[in-house]
Amino acid sequence: MARICVVGLGYVGVVTGAIFAEMGHHVVAVDVIPEKVDALNAGESSIYEPGLDELLKDCVPARFNASMDMVAAVADSDITFLCVGTPSTTDGGQDTSYLEASSKSLGEAIAAKGEYHVVVVKSTVLPGTTDTLVKGGLEAAGITCGEDFGLAMNPEFLREGSAVQDAREPDRVVIGGFDQRSIDETAELYVGIGCPFVETDLRTAEMIKYASNSFLATKISFANELSRLCEAVGIDVYEVMDGIALDNRIKRSFLNAGMGFGGSCFPKDVRALVSLANSLNLDSALLSAVLDVNRSQPLHGVDLLEAANGTLAGKRIAILGLAFKGNTDDVRETRALPVAEELKKRGAVVVGYDPEAAENFKAMFPDIEIVGSIHEALTCANGCIIQAEWDEFRELSADDVDVMADKVVVDGRRIVEDVDGLEESGAIYIGIGLGSIE
Numbered sequence: 001m002a003r004i005c006v007v008g009l010g011y012v013g014v015v016t017g018a019i020f021a022e023m024g025h026h027v028v029a030v031d032v033i034p035e036k037v038d039a040l041n042a043g044e045s046s047i048y049e050p051g052l053d054e055l056l057k058d059c060v061p062a063r064f065n066a067s068m069d070m071v072a073a074v075a076d077s078d079i080t081f082l083c084v085g086t087p088s089t090t091d092g093g094q095d096t097s098y099l100e101a102s103s104k105s106l107g108e109a110i111a112a113k114g115e116y117h118v119v120v121v122k123s124t125v126l127p128g129t130t131d132t133l134v135k136g137g138l139e140a141a142g143i144t145c146g147e148d149f150g151l152a153m154n155p156e157f158l159r160e161g162s163a164v165q166d167a168r169e170p171d172r173v174v175i176g177g178f179d180q181r182s183i184d185e186t187a188e189l190y191v192g193i194g195c196p197f198v199e200t201d202l203r204t205a206e207m208i209k210y211a212s213n214s215f216l217a218t219k220i221s222f223a224n225e226l227s228r229l230c231e232a233v234g235i236d237v238y239e240v241m242d243g244i245a246l247d248n249r250i251k252r253s254f255l256n257a258g259m260g261f262g263g264s265c266f267p268k269d270v271r272a273l274v275s276l277a278n279s280l281n282l283d284s285a286l287l288s289a290v291l292d293v294n295r296s297q298p299l300h301g302v303d304l305l306e307a308a309n310g311t312l313a314g315k316r317i318a319i320l321g322l323a324f325k326g327n328t329d330d331v332r333e334t335r336a337l338p339v340a341e342e343l344k345k346r347g348a349v350v351v352g353y354d355p356e357a358a359e360n361f362k363a364m365f366p367d368i369e370i371v372g373s374i375h376e377a378l379t380c381a382n383g384c385i386i387q388a389e390w391d392e393f394r395e396l397s398a399d400d401v402d403v404m405a406d407k408v409v410v411d412g413r414r415i416v417e418d419v420d421g422l423e424e425s426g427a428i429y430i431g432i433g434l435g436s437i438e
């Protein structure tokens with residue numbers, strides 16, 4: 001079994017480390033935040049992800065540990081995965097500062113060890129980043145790529161909310177390499193995972209990740225744009241998408257109209273690709289439009305609520321679901337933020353509920369009253385917007401909405417199961433993309 005180092009204990013690093021440990025490898029993770037290192041060593045995850053706590057219980061400390069000491073971690077391993085964040089810069093580009101810093105300290109650790117080591121970039125990085133910035137950062141320590149260390153790019157496709165399952169059973173493993181040895185030594189870790197492998201060069205591997213996320217984001221914005229047309233002409237966009245998905249060239253997934261896409265990946269990755277195109281004087285009309293639709297979709301949800309309420313000024317409005325989607329505590333680029341901001345702008349009093357993400361959201365948007373249940377959120381509310389698809393919102397019932405001052409429900413994710421029950425209780429139910437001819 002291999003000895004693996006994982007740099008970065010975020011959503012990707014902790015899940016990657018845990019899955020490798022589950023496969024029997026020995027994993028040490030390095031982070032610069034002591035609380036994350038301590039939590040991992042106590043067998044606890046610093047993020048919410050279904051199934052992760054159980055997994056950590058099984059493999060910490062026997063096969064999975066954390067440390068702040070990069071030199072010691074590299075000395076105890078043969079291959080290192082870089083899983084640090086690559087957020088957006090203010091102009092939509094890629095912030096590579098964490099990657100640059102971690103590449104440099106990793107290079108020094110490999111030099112100190114004095115033995116061949118493979119470096120694998122798992123962070124999402126624009127084409128050309130691994131063979132310039134990362135390679136350069138490592139070589140700054142006086143070591144040479146291909147001789148002292150191998151270099152591979154292995155993009156991650158897990159989805160928050162189902163990350164453990166996705167990492168256990170990926171659709172494919174993509175490995176780009178500086179040379180064949182780097183590819184082979186990375187691929188060896190995945191032996192036993194029964195999915196297609198794509199072996200390629202570093203830049204193609206980097207681009208596969210961006211192309212994948214941009215395509216999925218395009219599907220979502222396509223569904224959202226069509227949903228507004230469908231609403232206007234009295235058609236249910238979900239029925240339309242079910243209809244087109246019967247064509248086997250089109251898959252049904254990611255065609256659900258909603259409040260738009262958020263999270264730490266789609267918005268920043270599409271923005272980064274647009275920014276790359278701009279820097280090369282290339283047109284990015286399609287991807288720019290994908291972002292435009294995504295910007296306006298949450299505001300459309302607020303418009304629907306306002307149309308039903310008359311005005312939002314002075315109204316108490318509940319946002320159900322503050323995370324960027326259900327089953328996660330991640331609020332990065334959550335659509336709840338533009339919704340909350342817009343509600344405030346229109347004079348509403350905003351109350352929010354989320355089973356896991358409330359604290360994170362409050363830290364980002366303090367001007368909100370956070371409550372601990374659907375019941376508290378809806379009590380005396382003049383309307384609500386379902387923003388994230390938590391299971392408990394699927395079961396929204398006549399009893400739940402009975403406590404509202406005005407029973408107006410905007411289902412921004414089209415998840416409510418008993419719509420008839422709500423309507424029979426006198427509630428106004430407005431589903432995104434659900435046109436009605438009246």
Ligand SMILES: NC(=O)c1ccc[n+]([C@@H]2O[C@H](COP(=O)([O-])OP(=O)(O)OC[C@H]3O[C@@H](n4cnc5c(N)ncnc54)[C@H](O)[C@@H]3O)[C@@H](O)[C@H]2O)c1
Pocket residue numbers: 007008009010011012013030031032033036083084085086098101102122123124125156157158159160264265
């Ligand atoms: N979150 C996802 O669903 C997802 C999915 C696929 C790919 N990705 C990509 O994976 C990368 C990581 O994403 P994430 O969501 O896990 O990020 P994250 O921000 O949750 O975690 C990054 C971690 O790296 C640590 N770190 C930063 N600099 C460091 C250094 N010099 N040494 C050691 N640790 C350091 C941070 O403290 C943090 O714990 C990003 O490029 C992202 O685009 C994310």
